Amino acid sequence: MTLPYSSSAQTSPNHIVKVVMDSNDVTMEDDTKQLISAETKVKERDIISTLHESVLGHILSFVPIIDAVSTSVLSTSWIDVWTSTTNLKFDDSLLYSKKKMSKEHFVNSVEKVLLHFTNSGIQSVSLCLSSYQYDASQISEWISFFLERRVQKLHIQYADKVFLSSNSLFRCNSLVELTLQMRCTLSLPVSGCLANLQKLSISWIKLVSESESSTNSKDITLSFPILKVFEVRGCEWSQNITLQVPLLERFSIAIWKHHSNESSKYYIKVNSRRLTDFDYEGNLEQNIVLCDSSSIRNASVVIVVDEDKKDRIEKLGFQAYNHLKQINEAESLKLLFYKVLRHGKDIFTNLPVFGRLTYLQLNEVNGEALLQLLHNCPILNTLVLLNGVADLNKDVLTSASATLPRCFLSSFKVFEFKGFNANEHDLSLVKFMLENASILEKMRISPAFWLRYADIDFEKVKEQILSLPKRSSFCMVEFSDISSS
Amino acid sequence: MAEEKSQASSSKMLTLKASDGVLFEVELNIAKEMKTVQAYIDDCEDIETIPIPNVLGKHLAIVIEYIKKTNEEYDAEFEKQWNMDDLQLLLLAANYLNISGLQECLCKAIAKRIENKSPEYVRKVFNIENDHSPEEEAKLRKEYKWAFEGVDKD
Numbered sequence: 001m002t003l004p005y006s007s008s009a010q011t012s013p014n015h016i017v018k019v020v021m022d023s024n025d026v027t028m029e030d031d032t033k034q035l036i037s038a039e040t041k042v043k044e045r046d047i048i049s050t051l052h053e054s055v056l057g058h059i060l061s062f063v064p065i066i067d068a069v070s071t072s073v074l075s076t077s078w079i080d081v082w083t084s085t086t087n088l089k090f091d092d093s094l095l096y097s098k099k100k101m102s103k104e105h106f107v108n109s110v111e112k113v114l115l116h117f118t119n120s121g122i123q124s125v126s127l128c129l130s131s132y133q134y135d136a137s138q139i140s141e142w143i144s145f146f147l148e149r150r151v152q153k154l155h156i157q158y159a160d161k162v163f164l165s166s167n168s169l170f171r172c173n174s175l176v177e178l179t180l181q182m183r184c185t186l187s188l189p190v191s192g193c194l195a196n197l198q199k200l201s202i203s204w205i206k207l208v209s210e211s212e213s214s215t216n217s218k219d220i221t222l223s224f225p226i227l228k229v230f231e232v233r234g235c236e237w238s239q240n241i242t243l244q245v246p247l248l249e250r251f252s253i254a255i256w257k258h259h260s261n262e263s264s265k266y267y268i269k270v271n272s273r274r275l276t277d278f279d280y281e282g283n284l285e286q287n288i289v290l291c292d293s294s295s296i297r298n299a300s301v302v303i304v305v306d307e308d309k310k311d312r313i314e315k316l317g318f319q320a321y322n323h324l325k326q327i328n329e330a331e332s333l334k335l336l337f338y339k340v341l342r343h344g345k346d347i348f349t350n351l352p353v354f355g356r357l358t359y360l361q362l363n364e365v366n367g368e369a370l371l372q373l374l375h376n377c378p379i380l381n382t383l384v385l386l387n388g389v390a391d392l393n394k395d396v397l398t399s400a401s402a403t404l405p406r407c408f409l410s411s412f413k414v415f416e417f418k419g420f421n422a423n424e425h426d427l428s429l430v431k432f433m434l435e436n437a438s439i440l441e442k443m444r445i446s447p448a449f450w451l452r453y454a455d456i457d458f459e460k461v462k463e464q465i466l467s468l469p470k471r472s473s474f475c476m477v478e479f480s481d482i483s484s485s
Numbered sequence: 486m487a488e489e490k491s492q493a494s495s496s497k498m499l500t501l502k503a504s505d506g507v508l509f510e511v512e513l514n515i516a517k518e519m520k521t522v523q524a525y526i527d528d529c530e531d532i533e534t535i536p537i538p539n540v541l542g543k544h545l546a547i548v549i550e551y552i553k554k555t556n557e558e559y560d561a562e563f564e565k566q567w568n569m570d571d572l573q574l575l576l577l578a579a580n581y582l583n584i585s586g587l588q589e590c591l592c593k594a595i596a597k598r599i600e601n602k603s604p605e606y607v608r609k610v611f612n613i614e615n616d617h618s619p620e621e622e623a624k625l626r627k628e629y630k631w632a633f634e635g636v637d638k639d
Contacts, residue, residue, distance in 0.1 A: 032546050035507065048573050048611040055580055055588070062596030069632035073604045073625050075613050094601070101634075109631045 049077055057084035064089045066101075066109045085117055086123035088146075092131045103132040114145055122146065124153035129160075136161045147172040155179040159204075166210065170194060180205060190242075193223040200224065201231040208467075209239045224248075230270075242264045248272035251290075254302075255282035267294045280325055284319035290326045297356075299327040300334040303347070321350045329354040332359040335373075338387075351376045358382065358411070367392030367425065374405040374412075381407075382414040388448065392425040397432055404436055419448040422461050431468055440472040446480035458482050499526075500534040501549075507542025508534070511549055518552045520583035540578040544571070548578055551587050565595030569610055572598075 048056070060068040060082050068082040092106045101109070125146045130138070139162045146154060147168045153176060157227065162184045170192045178194075181203040187210045211218050221356075223244040224230075230245065231252045251270055255263060267287035276295055279303040290296070301323060306318065327333065333354065337347075348369040354360075357377045362370070363386040370389055374380065405412075408479060415433055420426055433440065445465070462479055497513045501522070514534075516522045525535050537545060551563065567575065572595050579587040599607050608615060617625070626633055 016506075032550070035543050035546050038543050046614060047577060049613060051577065051580060055576070055592070058588075059592045059596050059599075062593050063600050066632050067601055069629050070604055072605065072629060073617060073622050074608055074611075074615070076616050076621075078613070105634065106633065112629075112631055164585045192497070 038399075049075070053081055053084055061085040061087035062089075064094055065091070065113050067094075071114070074292035079474075083120070086121065087126075088113070088117070088122055088124070088371055089126045091126075093128070093294055094253045098305040100131055103134070106107040106132070107134070107138065110142065112405050114142070117149065120149070122149040122151050123154075124353045125151050126155040127157070128155075129158040133160050134158075136163055140164065146169050148172040150220050153177040153404055157181040159183055166192065171412075178202075188220050188222065190218050191221045191223070193225075195225055197224045197227050199229045200227060201229075201233075202235055203233040205235045207235060207237040207241065236263050237266055238262055240269070242269040243271060245270065245272045247274055249274055250277040250279075251275060252277075253281070253286075253288060254279075255286055280323065284316065284323055288323070288326075293326045294329055296327050296329055297331045299330040299332070300336075301327070302334075302336045302338070304338045306338075317350055320347045321352065325352045325436065328354050330358050331353065333357055334359075334361040336363045337365070348372050353378070356377070360384070361386065364388045364390065367396045367429070370429075371396065371405070374407060375403075378406045379409050379411045380405075382416070383412070384416040385418065387419040388417075388423070388426045389429050390425060392428050392432075397428060400432065403458075408437045410439070412437050413439060415440065415443045416445065416446075418446045420445045420451075421448050422451060422456055422458065423442065427465075430465055434468050434470045434472075434475065434477075436471055437475075438471050440470075440475045442476050442478065444478045444480065447482045490615075499532075501545060502534055503540055503542035503545045504537045504538050505542050509542075509545060509549060515552050516550065518584055518586075519548075521581060537582070539581050541574070544578045547571075547575060548582065548584065548587060551590075552584065555586060555590075560590050564590060564597070567594075569595075569598060570606070572592050573611070 002058040005345060056078070059339050060071060065082070065085065065088045068085060071082055072079050089112055092103075093100060103402055127142065127146075139158060143156065143162070143164060150172065152174055155177075156179070157472075158181070160183065162182055164180075164182070164184050166186055166188055169186075170189065173193075173195050175194055175197050177199045178197060179199075179201045181201075183204045185208055186208045187208050189210050207220075209220060209240045219240040219242065221242045221244060225244070225246065227245045227248050229250045229252075230243070230248060231250075233252075233254045248270065249272075251272075253268070264285035264287070267289050269291060271291045273292045274295060275290060277292060277298045278290070278293070278296050279300040281304065283305045303320070305312075351372055353376045355378065358379060358381040360373065360377060360380060360382070361384040362373070365373070365385070367389055368391070370392075374383075415437075417426070417430065430443070430445070433443065451458060466477060492518075498510050499513055499516045499522075501509045501511060501516065503509070516526070522535055522537075540548070551559075564572075572591060576588065576591040576595065579591055599610065602610075607613070615622070628634060
C-alpha cells in the first residue's frame with residue numbers, strides 16, 4: 001500500500017535509527033523527540049473513510065447525536081454511519097451557531113432520532129436537559145424508550161418534574177451504570193433487583209414505597225449483586241431501606257438540610273463485606289447502618305449542623321459517636337464541620353478509638369477536641385489542619401502536656417497546618433507540637449489567605465516559630481509563601 | 486496496566502520496523518498491547534524483527550509512548566498535542582495495531598474537533614469527496630432538516 005503522505009524527518013527512508021524504549025524510560029530520548037516533531041502532511045487523500053464503518057460510528061458516538069446526523073451528507077459512504085452509533089448524547093444547552101435550539105426544535109429532533117433507533121440496541125444514553133421545562137409525560141416516554149432498548153449506561157439530568165416508573169427501571173437488567181439527577185419521586189417495589197448494575201448514582205430523588213398503604217410503609221430491600229459504587233445526594237426516603245450489595249466498595253451519601261426530617265425516621269442499611277470507602281455528609285440525624293464496616297479504610301465525614309435547639313445539641317455527641325464508631329477501622333479520615341463550631345465541644349464527649357488511623361484531616365476544631373482526637377489515634381502519622389484551631393487555652397495545654405497522646409511518642413511524623421492564623425491559639429498549638437512530638441519529621445505551615453491583608457509581620461512570626469525548642473532533633477519546619485495561599 | 490509494565494518478568498526485547506525503516510526496540514509486554522503484534526508473535530515464535538508496513542516511524546513512536554504512559558491525565562493532554570492529520574494517521578495506526586485504549590482516546594479527540602461543525606468543514610478537514618448527486622444531497626438535507634438548522638456556518 002503506497003502511503004499518501006510524506007515525512008520531512010531528518011532521517012531519509014533508508015537510514016535506520018534504532019530507538020531503545022524500555023519500560024523504565026520515563027523521558028523520551030532525543031532521537032524519538034526529533035522523529036515525533038517531524039511534520040506529516042496528508043496529501044489531499046481521504047484516509048478517514050478507509051476505516052471500517054464501526055470505527056467511524058465510534059467517533060460519532062462521542063458527538064451529540066443531533067450533530068452526528070448531519071454527517072450523512074458528507075459522502076455516499078457516510079450516509080448511514082451515524083445510525084451505527086450505539087451511544088446517544090442529548091443536551092439541550094448546546095449552542096448551534098451561538099444560539100440554543102428552541103424547545104420545540106429540540107423535542108422534534110429527539111423524536112426523529114429515536115425513530116431511527118426503534119429497532120436497534122442502544123448501549124449508552126446521556127440525556128441532559130437544563131434549558132427548558134418539558135412535559136413530564138414526554139420525558140417519561142423517552143426514559144421508557146431507553147430502558148426498553150436494553151441500555152447499559154444511562155445518565156439523566158433534569159431538574160423538573162418527571163415520573164419514573166420503577167417497573168420499567170427494574171425490568172431493565174442490562175443496566176451497568178445508572179446516573180439519575182432528577183427531581184422526581186421514585187416509587188420502589190418492596191424488593192427490586194438489578195443483576196448487572198455496577199455503579200449507581202442518584203441525586204434529588206424522593207424514594208417512596210410502591211405499596212399503597214399510608215399507615216404502614218413496608219421495609220424495602222434492593223438487591224444489586226455486583227454493585228461497586230453507590231452515591232446518594234440530596235435524596236429523601238420514607239421507609240426503611242436495606243441494600244443487599246455484597247460487593248459494594250464505595251458508599252457515599254449526602255443529605256441536605258430540608259430533607260432530613262422525614263428521612264431521619266428510617267434507616268438505610270448497607271449490607272456489604274467489601275466496603276472500603278465511606279463518605280457521609282449531613283447533620284448526623286440519619287441512621288446509616290453499615291452491616292460490616294471492618295474493611296473501611298478511607299472515610300470522610302462532613303457534619304453540617306446549624307440548628308441551635310438545646311435538645312438537638314445534647315443528642316449531637318451521641319449521634320456523632322454512633323457514626324464515627326462505624327468507621328473506627330479507617331486508615332484515613334477527613335472529619336469536617338460546617339456551622340457547628342459553637343457546639344464543637346459537645347461533639348466529642350465520646351469518641352471511639354481509631355486503631356488504624358494514620359491520616360487525619362480536620363477543618364475547624366477546638367483545642368480540647370483536637371487533643372481528644374489525638375489521644376484516640378494511637379498510630380497517627382499525619383495530621384492536616386485546614387483552618388487553624390479555636391480555643392486552645394492554657395488549661396487544656398497543661399493537662400495535655402501531663403499525659404501526651406501516644407502517637408506523639410511513636411508515630412506522629414507530619415503536621416500540615418493550612419490556614420494558619422498567627423494568633424495566640426495557633427501559635428500555642430505549634431509550640432505544643434514542637435515541644436512534645438518526639439519523632440516529628442516535618443511541620444509545614446501555610447498562612448491563611450487573609451494574612452496578606454493584615455498588619456502582621458509574618459517574617460517575625462516565622463522567626464519566632466523557628467526559634468522554638470524542638471523535641472525531635474530531625475524536625476524540619478517549612479513555611480508556604482504567604483502570597484500563594 | 487501500569488503495574489504490568491513495571492513488573493515485567495520478561496525483559497525480552499522485540500524490534501518493530503516502521504514503514505520508513507525506523508527501528509524500535511521495545512519490551513515484550515509493551516508490544517503485546519498491540520494485538521496485531523501479539524498475533525504475529527503467536528504465529529511465529531522466534532521472530533525478532535516485526536515489520537509494521539502501514540505506520541510511519543513518527544507515529545509508531547507516538548503510539549509506543551502512549552502505551553508506556555497512558556493514564557487519565559496523560560490521555561487528556563495527549564489529544565491536544567496533535568493536528569488533525571496526525572490524529573487521523575494515529576487512528577489508522579491504532580486500528581491496524583489493534584490497541585483499543587488508544588483507539589478510544591483518538592476517537593474522542595477527533596469527535597471533539599468535528600463537533601458542531603458544518604458538513605462542508607468536516608469534508609475539508611477529512612478530505613472527503615462529496616459524491617452525492619445534488620438531488621441526493623437535497624433529499625438527505627430535507628429528510629434530516631431538523632439536524633441541519635443552526636449549525637455553525639464556517
